[in-house]
Amino acid sequence: MVILLSAFGIVLLGAFAQAVSGFGYALVTVPLLAAAVDPRAAVVVSALTGIGLTLTAAVRERAYARWRVAGALTATALLGLPAGLLVLARAPERLLSALIAAVVLGCAALVWSGARIRTGRLGLGAIGVIVGVLTAATGTNGPPLVAAFHSLGYDPRTFRATLAATFSGTSLIGLTGFLLAGQVHADVVRISLVALPAVPLGWWLGNRLFHRIDPVVFRRIVLVGLLGSAGAALASLAG
Template identity: 25%
Template structure:
């Protein structure tokens, strides 16, 4: 596959998103999906996000396993599996513009919640709700992160537990999501070739992200989350409005 401007742009997005994912446990799908939706068809963009987030989580499992909250992980996992088929139905029923609006609302809503510093008392029911919403968003817009980010940050969980539990949860939810995508339509040869071509950017991002994580204080960790969400949400909103005005003109 030749190195085109599109591939170069996608490589930069994958690199930066992988750094954020490896350093915070969040960030890859939240940051990459809005940009990938600008580069690729909606289904391809979501599938690329699914594949890369799964690969990053698998690559970091060994170094994060000991810090996982296993009770929370179990609840998130089974409830997300219930939400995944619901997300597939949502994806097939709504148009690309509504997918973008749904994503923008989820991201900017997460940002507002974190800015207001609302506290959430953890419970079994809330664990399940967070998992279900993450599963639904995985296959509808390719971004399971906002419900987890709101819940875990609002619960004031330790950054190491947040990172480890989230990365391991992604192995579950993205594996099921990928299987669901395969059953309902599969992956094109071009998409798989594009994914392979972008792998070096992902590996470099993981290496940098591990280094960055060791230097995060809790305050910097939270501010990074806010910056990721705000930048991505505003970019997506700008993209939606620009497309709308262009179509009207």
């Protein structure tokens, strides 16, 4: 019961973060769920509970999304998916936690420094492959997308909409991979079903705040969210 209640609260917080910043769901839920259950289950639970959120957000924000960019990233993510599934299945739990921490901290450094990354055709292709690996291995596939979209100079509405469109595609291929790899079992389904009602509640609360934020504050929220997620991942690793 404690695990189920914790999962509900974690998913609520993740959906709130997603609505405000456009990317925070997996970055919040995976590290925190990994502290309550094993990292593999955390990745799958996050994917199962988050798929409806990303699809709904993509439909609602479709007029603001850069669909060609999202489509290209999803297509190249397929190339990285098999490697990510292999890591998820065979890597020790502490290695998965370390990978989560490294990815989140790396992106926090990129956003903090304001560094620009290559976002041409080859650059986006490479980012898509990385996103595919992270989708299956850790579920935390947002950081490279956050860095890329900041480099492209997207405003908050376009930023959130294009992330939602990309997440929709990667979530669908990720869930397909989890099913084929046998990672979806009774325990993760039970936890997901209990936590699922927290998703629309968290989104509703976060969406009310989103429309009251100016772009400067928005960027700060992105950075704080990344640093907070990195801290949670490191705490899980230390434990």
